[in-house]
Amino acid sequence: MGLNDLLHRPAFSFSSFALMAGVILLWAMRTPPSSLVDDGEIPDRYLRGLIIRAVLGLVAVVAGAYAVVSDHVAWSMPLFASGFGLWLRLVRSNGRRRHESSGLRRIVNLADSALNASxxxxxxxxxxxxxxxxxxxxxDMTRERSFSLSTTTLKQLAELDRPLTLTVFHNRGSQSIQQLDRVNQLLELYKSANSKLVKVELLDRFNEPDRYENLTKQVPDVALIPDGGVVFTYGEGESPDRMLVRNSDMFNLSASSSRPVGNEYISEFHGEDAITSALIRLREGKRSLIVFTTGHGETSANSDPRQPGVGIFRHRLEAVGSKLVDIDLNASQIDPETKLIIIIGPKSPFRPVEFVKLSAALEKNIPLLVLADASAKSGLEGFLKNYQVEIGAGVVVDPRSNYEGQSRLVIAQVGGPFRHPIVDPISNRRVLVPMAGPLRLMAPAPQVTIPLKVETILATGSESWAESNPQSLPPVLDPKDDSAGPVFVGVAISEPGKTARDPVKPKLVVFSSPYLIDNPFIEIAPTNLDLVMNAATWLRGRPDLIGITPKTHVALTLSVNPGMRARLVIVPTIMSVVVIIGLGVGTYLARRV
Amino acid sequence: MRHVPTLVRRELGAYFLGPMAWLILLGFQAIAWLNFWDLVEVLARPQVGLSQLSDPMVTYISGSMPFWIAMMVAIPALTMRLLAEEKRSGTIETLLTVPISETEVVTAKWAAGVIMYLVLLIPYALYLPFLYYQAEFHFDLGPIAALSIGLTTMGMMFISIGVFFSALTRNQIVAAIGTFVVMFLMLMLTFLGYRYVAGRGAVWAEALKFCSILYQAYGFGVGQLDLRVLAMHLSVAIFMLYLAVKVLQSREDRG
Structure with a gap:
């Protein structure tokens, strides 16, 4: 180590400063010779020795404190011990004699004070x-628990094994600035949860063009994002892992996710879900393959929020690290690496060969998510019976709990008596179940040795029913032909473990509404998306990745007329001023009397 | 410590039997009125912020510059005379000739200062029930609780700093200036310093932010009760009171 290195070490600088401070203190504390002569009995040399000991004690204690700050706790112990020891000995051995000399008294008192203060x-x-x-x-003392992180996030942050830098970049529009505030608040919580490894950086692309350019070189997609986002850098060195989360993944900009209700303005924030999902994806380093079936009139991948399609759902799956592939089962094989097969709203029948492939996939533990269209004959009805689920006839209606008086757009409450990992995180929230068919649970076939575990995860309200005559308007419950509610509209099927301790293997989730995650309905009921995302995650055997519930924020507007507003400000003010003046004058008069 | 309640009563009497406390209280009332007026106007605008979490308490107190300026004026004014005046008039000698320790004197002065400080916050609290019940604006009570706790410990810290400076000198103006300077450093310089260094990646930026009273108050205002901040406030308060006691005790040595 050269002299230059030594000079640049913080410990060297600190020691030099401490030594200088000690010398200055020594000079400041020196006892004037005149006082020593007056005191007579205490020799000058003895007093100077005490001063040196007091100063050395101070230097040792400060050096010990520095050692603690620099994570050298073991080194701090002897330093503290010597510092406190010097002071203690000085006070003990001279405490009784301190009145013999003013100088001695000052030194003893100073050492005593320093000891106690330290x-x-x-x-x-x-x-x-x-x-x-x-x-x-x-x-977190907020009503909405806005500043709390889910256990999934906390677990992920606790398990970090490399530094994680979160670089927030933003635009200057008012919306971008508002989003920046919210994202910053969230990332501060991430940093608090693991302050040793998580670092948050802010990047203003206009003020710091060089840093921004550097970032775009590392993550080219950054240049394509108009509003803002967060770049994850996991690890250090030449080539750390990087990933990007856009603001649009965190803020659902649709009308329904931010909606005024009376004097309340309700907005939803998916930031924690998006960021934690990205973090998991980054740590795992592999995208899971999800297959969408095609060729039977399945719902399109259109992502326009106003148009039918499941583009929003697909985008969300991609955002949490999935690779999506569309395949026609008639012409292609299912990749053995597939983690999930999704069938949404097929209208035309599947061929027998396709059912064979689906059955084989299920046998190989590739699970299946079905959003069936009860009105279409796709052949799935028969296939699902093999798994103890039957899609019944008719359409579920609810004249009481529905969307804008349309009885076929039934509103159902999640949770209630049904406990399941898919619905537990969003319990008590409401979903919109459009044009659903009734699901029935069937008994296992007699030859089956280990029956499947079939659990209802979603049902409509008790006032709903499965209307057997879809043409009747308004629908009327016919006790003979219609099945009274609650009607099952969501079922999860798993294969129990061989022993009670073995985990269950998720196999199949069936929803009887093909429109559950249709773009316009997600706009109306964002919880629909959370429900189906949770189902997809559960089927992939990752209950730890079950979607994190979005934070709902209710901003209140003070809806009173200007007169009331004026009274609200003036009345308490006048009351208070009168009380203050009254009490003040009263006190003055009382004192005068 | 059995003399402390008596001494606290004496100090409170000294506050309220003179015009100073009432004038400061009136001043705070005026500022609370302005802040509340501003809050009502802000809340009456349709709240369509995109997921932005800005609690009314941030607008009302934490982010209100008039509130903090009033604090920087009121706290030195309240604490400057606590010990400096006793020293100037010589009554500290009388006080300490009776069997009362320096610790009791300092504790009582500090407690009286804290009570007076809390009284100053009453005008701010006064408006909230009207907003909640009269205007039926059912705001979140959590941030109010967090802010109340935070402002109380913050006040304990500020008053202890004032007591310390008051113990250091017999000149009230010097004591007030000392307290004001420290409060200014804690309020403004930490805030501005953090804003300045945050973008430059300085390692001590976070420490500066943690010490910044404005950031602490913002955290309380949005409903985050940070125990680390409370521990810091109370630690500083205890340490400053200890130093004030030591300064008083050193008077004997010099005498």
Whole structure:
């Protein structure tokens, strides 16, 4: 190590400063010779020795504090011990004699004060360190739990093994600035959860063009994003893993996700879901393959929020690290690496060979998510019976709990009596179930040794029913032909483990509405998307990745007339001013009397 | 510590029997009125912010510059005379000739200062029930609780700094200036310093932000109760009171 290196080491700088401070202190504390002569009995040399000891004690304690700050706790112990030892000995051996000399008294008192102050400071610092260690995350006192992270996120952050830098870049539009605030608030929580490894950086693309250009070289997609986003850099060195999350993945800009209801403005924020999903994806480093079937009039991949299609759902799957592939089962084989097969709203029948392929995939533990169209004869009805689910006739209607008086757009509450990993995170929220058919659970076939575990995960309300005559308007419950509610519209099927301790293998989830995640209905009921995303995640055997519930924020508007607003401001003010003046004058008069 | 309640009553009497406390209270009332007026106007605008979490308490108190300026004026004014005046008039000698320790004197002065500080916040609290019940604006009570706790510990810290400076000198103006300067550093310079260094990646930017009173108040205002911040406030308060006691005790040595 050269001299230059030594000079640039912080410890060297600190020692030099400490030494200089010690010399200055020594000079400042020196006892004037005149006082020593007056005191007579205490020799000058003895007093100077005490001053040197007091100063050395101070230097040792400060050096110990520095050692603690620089993570050299073991080194701090002898330094603290020598510092406190010097002071303690000075006070003990000279305490009784301190009245013999004013100089001695000053030195003893100073050493005593320094000792006590250091001990008190030490206790307070330990208290603060404990607060940092055990009170790291601020207590969230908001009604909406806006500043709390899910256990999934906390677990992911706790398991980080490399530094994670989150670079937030933004535009200057008012919307972008608002989004920036919210994203920053969220990322601060990530940092609080693991302050050692998580770092948050802000990048203003207009003020810092060089940094921005550098970022676009590392992640070219950044240049294509108009509003803003977060770049993840996981690891250090030449080629760390990088990933991008767009603001549009975190903020659902649709009308329904931010909607005024009376004097409330309700907005939803998917930031935690998007960022944690990206983090998981980054850590796992592999995209899971999801297959969408085609060739039977399945719902299109259109992503226009106003048009029919499942583009929003597909985009969300991609955002959480899935690779989507469309295949025609009639012409192609299912890749053995496939993690999930999704069938949405087929209208024309599947061929027998396709059912064979689907059955083989299920045998190989490739699960299946079906959004069936009860009104179409796709052949899935027979196929699903093999898995103890039957799609019944008719359409589910609810004259009471529906969307804008349309009885076939039934609103159902998630959870209730049904507990399942798919619905538990979004329990008590409402979903819109458009034009659904009734699902019935069937008994297992007699030859089956280990029956499948079939669980209802979603049902409509008790006032709904399965209307056997879809033409009747308004629908009327016919006790003979119609099945009274609650009507099952979502079912999860899994294969139990061989023993009670073995985990279940998710096999199949069936929803009886093909429009559950149709773009316009997601716009009306965003929870629909969360429900189906949770189902997809559960089927992939990753309950730890079950979608994180979006944070709902309700901004209130003060809806009172201007007169009331004026009264609201003036009345308490006048009351308060009168009370203050009255009490002040009263006190003055009382004192005068 | 058995003399502390008596001494606190004496100090509170000294506050309220003079015009100073009432005038400061009136001043705070005027600022609270302006802040509340501003809050009502802000809340009456349709709230269509995109997922932005800005609690009314941030607009009302945490982010209100008049509130903090009033604090920087009121706290030095409240604390400057606590010990400096006793020293100037010589009554500290009388006080300490009776069997009362320096610790009791300092604790009582500080407690009286804290009570007076909390009284100053009453005008701010006064408006909220009207907003909640009269205007039926059912705001979140969590951030109010967090802000109340945070402002209380913050006040304890500020008053202890004032007591310390008041113990250092017999000149009230010097004590007030000392307190004001420290408060200014904690309020403004930490905030501006953080804003300046944050973009430059300085390692101590986070420490600066943690010490910034404005950021702390913002956190409380949005409903985050950070125990680390409370621990810091209380630690500083205890340490400053200890120093104030030591300064008073050193008076004997010099005497």
């Amino acid at each position: 001990l008190l400071g030490g206790i307070l610092i330990v208290g603060n360190l404990l607060a940092f260690k055990y009170g790291g995350m601020p207590i």
